[in-house]
Amino acid sequence: MAEAPRIPTVVVDDVHVSYTVHGGGAGHGPEGRGAAGALARLLGGRRPVPAGRRVHAVRGVSFVAYQGEAIGLIGSNGSGKSTLLKAVAGLQPVERGRIHTRGQPALLGVNAALMNDLTGERNVILGGLAMGMSRAEIRERYDDIVEFSGVNEKEDAISRPLRTYSSGMAARLRFSLAAARSHDVLLIDEALATGDARFQRRSRRRIDELRAEAGTVFLVSHAHATLRETCGRALWLEAGTLRMDGPAEEVVAAYEAFTSGGA
Numbered sequence: 001m002a003e004a005p006r007i008p009t010v011v012v013d014d015v016h017v018s019y020t021v022h023g024g025g026a027g028h029g030p031e032g033r034g035a036a037g038a039l040a041r042l043l044g045g046r047r048p049v050p051a052g053r054r055v056h057a058v059r060g061v062s063f064v065a066y067q068g069e070a071i072g073l074i075g076s077n078g079s080g081k082s083t084l085l086k087a088v089a090g091l092q093p094v095e096r097g098r099i100h101t102r103g104q105p106a107l108l109g110v111n112a113a114l115m116n117d118l119t120g121e122r123n124v125i126l127g128g129l130a131m132g133m134s135r136a137e138i139r140e141r142y143d144d145i146v147e148f149s150g151v152n153e154k155e156d157a158i159s160r161p162l163r164t165y166s167s168g169m170a171a172r173l174r175f176s177l178a179a180a181r182s183h184d185v186l187l188i189d190e191a192l193a194t195g196d197a198r199f200q201r202r203s204r205r206r207i208d209e210l211r212a213e214a215g216t217v218f219l220v221s222h223a224h225a226t227l228r229e230t231c232g233r234a235l236w237l238e239a240g241t242l243r244m245d246g247p248a249e250e251v252v253a254a255y256e257a258f259t260s261g262g263a
């Protein structure tokens with residue numbers, strides 16, 4: 001039996017992404033002057049980056065993703081995984097190189113910009129319209145979206161303004177909305193996926209369904225078991241470069257060997 005032709009959904013060609021960091025210490029190092037420096041010292045948080053510093057987060061990454069694939073992204077903290085997803089979603093401009101995608105990729109949790117002063121119900125309707133759903137489609141799926149999100153489990157939260165939601169509730173509503181329609185390319189940054197264990201199981205099942213609906217799924221996760229279970233292929237990013245691209249089992253094993261040896 002002849003193999004069906006593989007349909008590319010995302011083509012990333014020698015992509016570079018940089019951030020320019022403005023302000024934050026006014027170029028005088030961690031001490032900084034004035035109120036910003038004093039605040040930074042008080043909070044004792046991250047060292048401010050000198051003004052105008054460039055962070056070259058993604059450095060010449062290339063790969064092709066195909067329909068039906070679930071691709072995991074692994075790599076150390078700050079290796080560029082979230083930046084690469086944002087670039088594929090079109091939310092982060094690329095400095096050099098090109099990204100071609102089939103359809104509009106959806107980054108779960110970010111694309112649906114919910115509005116704090118509106119009720120959950122209005123947010124579902126407006127968010128649905130913003131994602132290109134028709135009013136009839138939204139009406140048809142409204143109950144499912146609310147039920148999936150579970151925000152109404154304890155009380156009638158859906159008729160309350162979003163600002164009264166916990167961050168977990170808002171994240172669940174956002175996920176439910178984004179997952180309500182199938183996407184050609186679905187990007188999931190696990191750092192954004194909050195929710196309790198039950199909601200996570202439900203979202204895992206929904207991700208599987210979305211994948212079966214012939215899209216391509218990208219998943220950033222530090223949970224190796226999740227990557228092995230969910231993804232057939234994995235990309236390993238390190239310091240902004242693509243270190244390995246292959247079957248998820250092999251890539252995760254190589255990354256584990258790297259981190260246990262190097263740490």
Ligand SMILES: Nc1ncnc2c1ncn2[C@@H]1O[C@H](COP(=O)(O)OP(=O)(O)OP(=O)(O)O)[C@@H](O)[C@H]1O
Nearest residue numbers: 019021055057076077078079080081082083084191
């Ligand atoms: N908005 C921003 N402004 C400046 N630098 C940024 C910004 N976002 C990310 N960076 C920097 O870009 C680099 C890559 O960050 P990114 O968040 O893509 O990494 P990551 O692999 O997703 O990390 P993690 O595993 O910790 O989530 C890091 O050096 C980070 O500090």
